[in-house]
Amino acid sequence: MKYKKYDLENMQIYTVKTDKFKNCYIELNFRDDIRNVDACKRNFLNIAMLYNSLKYPTIRDMNIATEELYNIGFGGGTSRYGYNIISSFNLDMLDPKFITEKDYLEKSLTFFFDMINNPNVKENLWQEETFEIVKERLHIEIESYKEKPSSYASRTALERLFHESFSGKRLIGTHEQIEKVTRENIYEEYLNMLRNSLCEIIVVGNLDMDEVVRIIKKKFHKASIVQKDIPTVIQNPIVKDKEETIKKNYNQTILTMIYQMEELSEFEKNYVVPIFDRIFGYGALNDKLGKYLRRDNSLCYGYSTDFVIKDAYLLICTGLSKENVELAISCIKKAYEEMKDGIVENSELETAKKKHLSDNVLQQDNIYMIADKYYYHEVFKRASFEETATEIPKVTKKDLMNLAKKLHLAYTFVIEEGE
Amino acid sequence: MKEIILKGLDEKIYYDECDNGLGIYVWVNPRINTVKGSMTVIVGSEDVEFKVGKTNYKIPFGVAHYLEHMMCKSKDGTYLLGKFQELGCYSNASTYAYKTVYEFVGGENIEFALKLLLDITAQREFSNEAFASERGPILEEARRNLDNASRDIMLELNRSLFANYPNRMSGVGSIEEIKSITLNDLKLLYETFYHPKNSFVTVTGNVNPREIIRIVKENQSHKKFPKYQKPQKKNYRESKKVVEKYKEFETTVEVPQVYLAAKVPLKNLSEYDINTILDATQVVLSSNFGTTSLLKEELINKNLIATLGAISWFDRDYLVLQVVAKTKYPEEVIPILKDKLCHLEILEKDIERKKKSVIANLVLGYEDPESVNDFISYSIAKFGHIWDNEKESIEKLTIPKIKEIMEKISTKELTILVAKPKTLEKTETSAK
Numbered sequence: 001m002k003y004k005k006y007d008l009e010n011m012q013i014y015t016v017k018t019d020k021f022k023n024c025y026i027e028l029n030f031r032d033d034i035r036n037v038d039a040c041k042r043n044f045l046n047i048a049m050l051y052n053s054l055k056y057p058t059i060r061d062m063n064i065a066t067e068e069l070y071n072i073g074f075g076g077g078t079s080r081y082g083y084n085i086i087s088s089f090n091l092d093m094l095d096p097k098f099i100t101e102k103d104y105l106e107k108s109l110t111f112f113f114d115m116i117n118n119p120n121v122k123e124n125l126w127q128e129e130t131f132e133i134v135k136e137r138l139h140i141e142i143e144s145y146k147e148k149p150s151s152y153a154s155r156t157a158l159e160r161l162f163h164e165s166f167s168g169k170r171l172i173g174t175h176e177q178i179e180k181v182t183r184e185n186i187y188e189e190y191l192n193m194l195r196n197s198l199c200e201i202i203v204v205g206n207l208d209m210d211e212v213v214r215i216i217k218k219k220f221h222k223a224s225i226v227q228k229d230i231p232t233v234i235q236n237p238i239v240k241d242k243e244e245t246i247k248k249n250y251n252q253t254i255l256t257m258i259y260q261m262e263e264l265s266e267f268e269k270n271y272v273v274p275i276f277d278r279i280f281g282y283g284a285l286n287d288k289l290g291k292y293l294r295r296d297n298s299l300c301y302g303y304s305t306d307f308v309i310k311d312a313y314l315l316i317c318t319g320l321s322k323e324n325v326e327l328a329i330s331c332i333k334k335a336y337e338e339m340k341d342g343i344v345e346n347s348e349l350e351t352a353k354k355k356h357l358s359d360n361v362l363q364q365d366n367i368y369m370i371a372d373k374y375y376y377h378e379v380f381k382r383a384s385f386e387e388t389a390t391e392i393p394k395v396t397k398k399d400l401m402n403l404a405k406k407l408h409l410a411y412t413f414v415i416e417e418g419e
Numbered sequence: 420m421k422e423i424i425l426k427g428l429d430e431k432i433y434y435d436e437c438d439n440g441l442g443i444y445v446w447v448n449p450r451i452n453t454v455k456g457s458m459t460v461i462v463g464s465e466d467v468e469f470k471v472g473k474t475n476y477k478i479p480f481g482v483a484h485y486l487e488h489m490m491c492k493s494k495d496g497t498y499l500l501g502k503f504q505e506l507g508c509y510s511n512a513s514t515y516a517y518k519t520v521y522e523f524v525g526g527e528n529i530e531f532a533l534k535l536l537l538d539i540t541a542q543r544e545f546s547n548e549a550f551a552s553e554r555g556p557i558l559e560e561a562r563r564n565l566d567n568a569s570r571d572i573m574l575e576l577n578r579s580l581f582a583n584y585p586n587r588m589s590g591v592g593s594i595e596e597i598k599s600i601t602l603n604d605l606k607l608l609y610e611t612f613y614h615p616k617n618s619f620v621t622v623t624g625n626v627n628p629r630e631i632i633r634i635v636k637e638n639q640s641h642k643k644f645p646k647y648q649k650p651q652k653k654n655y656r657e658s659k660k661v662v663e664k665y666k667e668f669e670t671t672v673e674v675p676q677v678y679l680a681a682k683v684p685l686k687n688l689s690e691y692d693i694n695t696i697l698d699a700t701q702v703v704l705s706s707n708f709g710t711t712s713l714l715k716e717e718l719i720n721k722n723l724i725a726t727l728g729a730i731s732w733f734d735r736d737y738l739v740l741q742v743v744a745k746t747k748y749p750e751e752v753i754p755i756l757k758d759k760l761c762h763l764e765i766l767e768k769d770i771e772r773k774k775k776s777v778i779a780n781l782v783l784g785y786e787d788p789e790s791v792n793d794f795i796s797y798s799i800a801k802f803g804h805i806w807d808n809e810k811e812s813i814e815k816l817t818i819p820k821i822k823e824i825m826e827k828i829s830t831k832e833l834t835i836l837v838a839k840p841k842t843l844e845k846t847e848t849s850a851k
Contacts, residue, residue, distance in 0.1 A: 019450065020450045020451055021786060022782060022783050022785075022786050023783055023786075058716055059710070059716060059719065060710070060711050060712070060713070060715070060716040063710040063711045064711050064772070067711060067772045067773070067775065067776050068772060068775070070775055070776070070778075070779040071775065071776035071779040071780065094779055094782070094783070098782060129720050132722065133719055133720070133722070136722050136725065137725055140673070140674050140725050140745070143673040143674070144673050144674070146671075146673055147568050147671050147672055147673055148566075148567075148671075149563075149566045149671070249841065249842060250566050250671070251562050251563075251565035251566050252559065252562040252563050252565070252566055284500065284501065284504055284509075285498040285500055285501065286497065286498050286500070286501030286504065290498070294556050295496055295497070295498070295552070297555075298552050298553070298554070298555025298556055299555065299559070300555075300556060300559050301556045301557070301559040301560035301563060302560070302563070319559060319562070319563050320559060321559070321562075347505075351504055351505050354504075354505070354506075354507045355504050355507055355508075355509075357507070358507030358508065358525060358526055358527060359509075361452050361526045361527075362452060362453050362524070362525070362526050364452065365451040365452055365453045
């Protein structure tokens with residue numbers, strides 16, 4: 001893999017040339033400080049731009065165009081990393097060497113930038129039908145997370161614990177916030193995004209990258225030069241051992257426990273956290289949670305742990321019978337205490353490192369993972385594949401104990417099953 | 420070692436067989452690090468009635484799945500999947516309707532991981548303690564599935580379509596069935612179906628095919644298996660009629676979902692292979708209900724639907740053409756979808772474009788060792804062979820041929836299922 005960075009005046013282009021894949025991937029990110037942006041409006045805009053454009057004025061026209069380009073994938077979404085709000089647009093296309101059609105690369109990139117440069121706007125108003133479709137879709141989407149009990153439990157727990165922080169808010173917003181978006185102010189948001197956001201492009205595939213950059217320069221004229229330094233972690237005030245139970249008509253009880261984290265060093269974020277997670281409760285059954293929750297006590301089928309560095313918390317979730325909740329809580333606490341006390345076999349530590357290093361190699365076989373890793377490394381200083389390979393072997397039992405000491409049980413949330 | 424050439428895709432699959440009958444399939448991608456190994460046993464959750472010699476057996480639903488859990492557990496109760504982790508590999512096991520698959524994915528220690536996989540699925544003894552302690556996690560898995568809307572809907576749809584097929588029942592088993600399963604049920608299924616003659620191993624990724632075949636053959640040469648009993652799985656008879664024409668039920672959806680499914684006997688299409696039937700029906704459904712259809716555009720613009728899609732699938736002797744929409748207005752949407760499903764259009768321009776997409780997906784499909792492994796396992800377990808002419812088959816799918824196939828398909832036997840939101844009342848009980 002050959003990495004090359006093109007530092008242009010108003011955008012950064014990160015390229016990875018590799019012949020591993022039959023497809024190529026391009027991602028364009030507009031990045032901003034969420035404290036200065038209406039996240040709901042930005043998310044609305046992102047989705048509206050994926051539906052159609054002036055050149056392809058209906059969803060159908062847009063989809064026909066993608067099929068004619070050998071089913072290129074055009075998509076995107078809005079996400080948050082600390083205080084960074086990122087609106088992404090991506091293009092997934094075949095390696096042009098498989099296509100006999102002339103100028104396939106240029107045609108595909110033309111389509112991509114046309115969708116971004118020319119939204120479906122006339123006289124400063126977003127096209128009405130598209131606007132209404134997106135609005136309706138978002139109203140429906142707001143409720144859809146309730147369809148999966150574990151997502152509902154995690155989301156609700158975060159909202160209740162971090163109700164005043166971005167960590168507890170969903171980017172999609174509320175029904176009321178969506179109603180405040182208008183055909184006029186969404187276009188203003190589009191102009192605002194172009195003018196005031198940082199712009200970063202990632203390209204991965206077997207392409208002549210100089211040629212790609214030449215086409216990008218020709219097809220995409222971002223308006224302004226922007227410089228911002230946006231924090232990558234939201235460090236919420238630590239809450240102490242809050243407990244709540246609600247009842248819902250599900251068939252299974254869901255237990256969620258959130259541990260908040262004190263500020264971590266870069267070494268801890270990049271290398272200690274993943275090793276800790278693999279020993280504690282990655283979900284591979286032979287970790288500590290697997291041992292106490294499933295193997296020794298037969299309490300559950302699955303469990304999950306989610307270390308969310310950007311919001312400094314660890315979320316643990318499992319589904320079980322309501323009469324087993326207390327026992328499950330004590331099992332999770334026991335697993336945590338063992339991590340804090342360094343009750344970790346050397347073989348456990350070595351297996352965790354080995355598995356993580358192996359995954360680090362396997363991730364390099366995934367085009368999207370390569371794009372993601374390179375982007376997060378360059379923009380947010382997260383570990384690269386190479387750094388991971390060098391630093392993971394250095395993680396010690398002491399590091400795991402120190403990390404455990406920085407975790408504090410903040411919230412135990414139970415959704416009790418119906419009768 | 421034989422080679423199966425995949426026409427038009429510049430790909431091949433290597434094949435060999437051990438003396439004991441175990442099939443070996445290998446696909447190579449030298450550009451990557453990943454290797455996936457899987458052992459497929461051709462017995463699944465729907466195999467609950469079978470005959471060995473003159474004896475008929477009937478076991479509860481959920482036995483194949485329980486057995487899969489037990490195969491991953493050692494006598495002392497530890498999970499064998501952990502042994503793959505020690506080799507730096509990820510591993511898993513899954514029970515499907517027609518097969519059970521044990522697999523690992525890794526980039527190093529492949530020889531050890533492959534031997535471990537072969538050993539795990541070879542002759543085993545189960546302890547009563549390990550059997551008893553696994554029931555709790557399985558019951559929780561079943562209870563979790565009860566809150567899974569898509570599983571719930573598929574079961575209800577199968578129950579509306581089919582009177583006798585075992586797809587009417589949950590593969591994991593109901594709570595009562597799981598509680599009734601005995602260790603003897605597991606032993607019976609294991610001794611009947613877990614045999615090299617009813618299994619095959621698939622290895623895909625950056626490997627040397629000769630070396631893989633050597634490792635598997637060498638490993639199997641040390642194993643002893645009893646004579647294969649050639650069990651006969653039950654052949655289910657199914658009426659041409661759907662069970663219910665219309666049904667409403669409540670599940671954990673937030674917006675109602677409408678399903679229309681036509682039950683078509685494959686007997687009427689016996690001159691075509693199943694791949695051609697699926698390709699032809701899929702491109703027609705896609706052009707009538709997919710992202711580029713006029714109908715979808717019209718319904719979305721009128722805000723009548725949030726999503727619309729259609730697929731064709733088959734189970735045993737029947738093909739199903741299925742349309743699904745997420746809508747707040749089922750009463751208005753159902754007649755429109757029904758009318759369209761009964762009067763499918765075949766538009767040349769649309770069809771040609773859809774074919775282009777299918778070909779692109781096929782080319783891209785031969786890249787990822789995990790999906791190629793899954794494809795081989797599916798093909799062999801379901802059809803007994805690998806489709807080596809998929810690209811050719813799509814390219815040869817002309818408009819007259821599609822018309823010929825569609826003329827033999829009647830959508831008269833139609834079931835309509837409406838999944839409505841279940842009330843999930845919420846009451847605060849305690850807070851600290």
